[in-house]
Amino acid sequence: MALPKAEDLDQIEEIEQQWAVKAMHHAETYYSLLEKYDCTKMRLTKIDDELYEDFRKTFPHINVELLDEEDFKSPSAKEAWREFINRYENRVRDYNFGSLLRKDYREGYTESNTMFAMRTQFYCVEVARNKLGLNRVIYKGDASS
Template identity: 40%
Template structure:
């Protein structure tokens, strides 16, 4: 089943996995089936996102109904953060987490799954890969990808797709 991912699940198992994904992470221990389901969902999200970047000019792409607010708050809180090529320390260090936490929590009631683990590309000119991806909360992904779209960092992905 591990090689097939979610495709290896029957209808009842898939429904149970989908229901399980709606519960908070603290509800679970280290269940490998659940970890696989979370990884599959994050991978699917990454595929959809990259396909969008290749298909639609990024400067006109809207990722959420809250794009304007997310971008405004992001740049207010992180005016100097480079989004073209990310330094993982600016996202994952203890000091960075302290700075990101209030920003992320401000969207808790506004954005479904704001804290869901999502793959984020480190270098905006590259594809999703093991070397070019980290796991980030969904609101952090949205903030950075919205900034990349508006600031032209994702234009190269669109132009390469041709």
């Protein structure tokens, strides 16, 4: 495999910047919705219930209140998530897009409370948090931003 040329690196950096802007916009929009609406009445996808059930069955050990990055980033977790995410390739819009995910549901999107995730992972965690009513802390205005 050939090494990228200098001009290719500029394009890669530009793509990464565009991704970061898009991911941050998605995060800000979602957080704004959580501030304005009761999370237990929100639907993030057309298949929220199915995603939730499959997520809880496949990853019962994941604590959605306080995420452990190892549950997403370790080699075994990456493989399990890759298989899970690919099941939704034609069913979840932007299923493999990058997203920002809050580690602690009680806090906003800060540098220390944010991790990179795939869109399907974001949906799984946030659908679970919404179903459990955890994100109500934001709606009530009790979370820091």
